[in-house]
Amino acid sequence: MTDSYPEAAVPTDWNDFVARMNEQFFDAMEKNMEAQAEFVEQWSQTVDGEGMGEMNFGDGVEGYKRAYEAWMEAADQMVERASDSMEGEDVEFEEFRDIWLNTANKAFKEVMDTTAFAAWTGSSVGQMLEMQQQADEAAEDTLHTLGFATEGDVEEIGDRLVELERRQHAVEQKLDRVLEHLEE
Structure with missing residues (x-):
């Protein structure tokens, strides 16, 4: 060796x-x-x-x-x-x-x-998406209970703002037409 x-x-x-x-x-x-x-x-x-x-x-x-x-x-x-x-x-x-x-x-x-x-x-994948949706709903319910704004709340506010802007624009157009008729 x-x-x-x-x-x-x-x-x-x-x-x-x-x-x-x-x-x-x-x-x-x-x-x-x-x-x-x-x-x-x-x-x-x-x-x-x-x-x-x-x-x-x-x-x-x-x-x-x-x-x-x-x-x-x-x-x-x-x-x-x-x-x-x-x-x-x-x-x-x-x-x-x-x-x-x-x-x-x-x-x-x-x-x-x-x-x-x-x-x-x-x-x-379908089961996972369903579970995710249930978890999201539970989280949103919890946030509502605690008094916090949720994604759904923010989206709703955004939709309302868009609608308000659309109405304001329509009122401004009508007002402009009224003013035009008065000036004539």
Whole structure:
């Protein structure tokens, strides 16, 4: 053993080292599969809970299928590249990261491109806008109770001022015509 490597950094048994590497790799792969399953379950509950039509639901299932296929292709690539690495090929860690990042983007796109996702998003946005309107109404009621002017009050005053200016302008025009007739 050389002085350039600390004793703890040099594996004492190559087989133990490779076994630990394999174990870590398969643990990471298992966690990824669990995350995928959780994603599909959550998405399924969301779409099912929205009461989607058969067409939207079928489209959503197709999107899941394409996303799942993307994950399976990534798992195959990971196994292939891990095998290449174990056979001595120089495989950069970033390549493994890139496989999962690119797959996550592709899988998310597959789901987002479905009419089910669009319907769910539209429903969610509608619910959020409704909740915002209720919150605005509650805030306005609270401000009224406390004696403060609200946005609605200011808009009403603005509308009244515009109407007053319009009437004043009409009165001024009539007055100008009366004065013209008197001067003649």
